[in-house]
Each structure stands twice: as C-alpha cells, then as structure tokens.
Amino acid sequence: xxxxxxxxxxxxxxxxxxxxxxxxxxxxxxQNVAAKRNRTLGxxxxxxxxxxxxxxxxxxxxxxxxxxEYAATVWDPHLQTHIDALEQIQKRAARFITNGYTL
Numbered sequence: 178x179x180x181x182x183x184x185x186x187x188x189x190x191x192x193x194x195x196x197x198x199x200x201x202x203x204x205x206x207x208q209n210v211a212a213k214r215n216r217t218l219g220x221x222x223x224x225x226x227x228x229x230x231x232x233x234x235x236x237x238x239x240x241x242x243x244x245x246e247y248a249a250t251v252w253d254p255h256l257q258t259h260i261d262a263l264e265q266i267q268k269r270a271a272r273f274i275t276n277g278y279t280l
Contacts, residue, residue, distance in 0.1 A: 195248050203252045203259060211262045214244050218266060222273050233274040241270060 178184065189198040189205045196206035221236050228236075245263055254260050271277070 193248070195251055203254070203256075206252055207254065207259045207262055210244065210247075211266060214241050214266050215269075217241050217244065218270055218273070230274050230276065237270045237274060241266070 187199070189196050191197075196203075196209055198205050218237070218241050221233070221240055225233055225236055245266065254263060
C-alpha cells in the first residue's frame with residue numbers, strides 16, 4: 178500500500194523507455210527493443226530501397242541505431258542471447274546498406 182492505495186503486482190514495468198522486470202532480467206526490454214527496431218528497419222528498407230548507400234547509412238544512424246543504444250549503460254547486454262538479438266538487427270542493416278541482398 179502507498180498512501181492508502183493498493184499497488185498492483187506486475188512482472189515488468191516501463192520507466193523512461195526501459196523495461197524493468199521484477200527479477201531484474203533484461204529479457205523483456207531486449208525483446209521490446211529488438212521488435213521495435215526491426216519494424217523501424219523494415220520501414221527504412223521499404224522506403225529507401227533504391228537510394229544510395231550513403232543515404233541508407235544516414236537513415237540507419239538516424240532512425241534505428243539510437244533506439245538500439247538508448248540507455249545501454251543501464252541494461253548492458255552481457256548475455257550472448259541479448260547480444261545476438263541486437264547484432265542481428267545491425268547485420269540486417271549492414272546488408273541493406275551495402276546492397277548485400279535484395280528485398
């Protein structure tokens with residue numbers, strides 16, 4: 178109870194864009210970040226598929242990368258599964274920027 182109000186018990190909560198779980202695991206946060214940045218990268222790929230590599234790189238650095246790095250000092254991805262989930266997005270972006278594959 179806090180000030181006479183019963184507080185709800187939750188598994189995780191989002192605070193300033195970072196999902197904090199009750200067991201202090203960053204699984205939910207990494208899932209949220211990866212899903213959102215995959216959608217953003219997909220949007221960039223659909224709309225800039227015929228652009229120059231410089232424009233593709235600039236759009237990646239503007240729209241996708243900041244979301245991958247936001248508050249990284251707090252949730253430091255030290256588990257290999259977390260690192261792989263984030264690096265997968267970066268690898269897809271690198272292939273897209275360098276025209277390593279087609280849509």
